[in-house]
Amino acid sequence: MAKRPGVKLTxxxxxxxxxxxxxxxxxxxxxxxxxxxxxxxxESEVQLLDxxxxxxxxxxxxxxxxAIRYFLKEYYAGRVDxxxxxxxxxxxxxxxx
Numbered sequence: 001m002a003k004r005p006g007v008k009l010t011x012x013x014x015x016x017x018x019x020x021x022x023x024x025x026x027x028x029x030x031x032x033x034x035x036x037x038x039x040x041x042x043e044s045e046v047q048l049l050d051x052x053x054x055x056x057x058x059x060x061x062x063x064x065x066x067a068i069r070y071f072l073k074e075y076y077a078g079r080v081d082x083x084x085x086x087x088x089x090x091x092x093x094x095x096x097x
Contacts (some may be wrong), residue, residue: 028073039064 041049046060053063074080 028076030067 049060049063053060056063071080076081
């Protein structure tokens with residue numbers, strides 16, 4: 001693999017499944033580079049986000065990052081319980097010959 005200037009390739013400190021179990025301290029870390037990810041939202045949800053962002057004089061991206069960090073902080077503080085919102089589906093799958 002050819003090296004790209006200014007990019008240092010490193011190994012992660014723990015496998016992904018181990019990192020998921022780690023709980024952040026009271027202050028959420030804000031280190032590392034910003035990674036762009038896709039999130040599917042309904043048009044009405046985007047319109048509501050845009051309205052809030054406009055009222056606050058913010059960009060949608062900043063509002064969404066704030067909302068996600070707020071959720072993470074509340075979740076790890078034990079103030080968000082997802083167990084009542086998680087549903088299990090049974091799917092029937094046809095095994096191919």
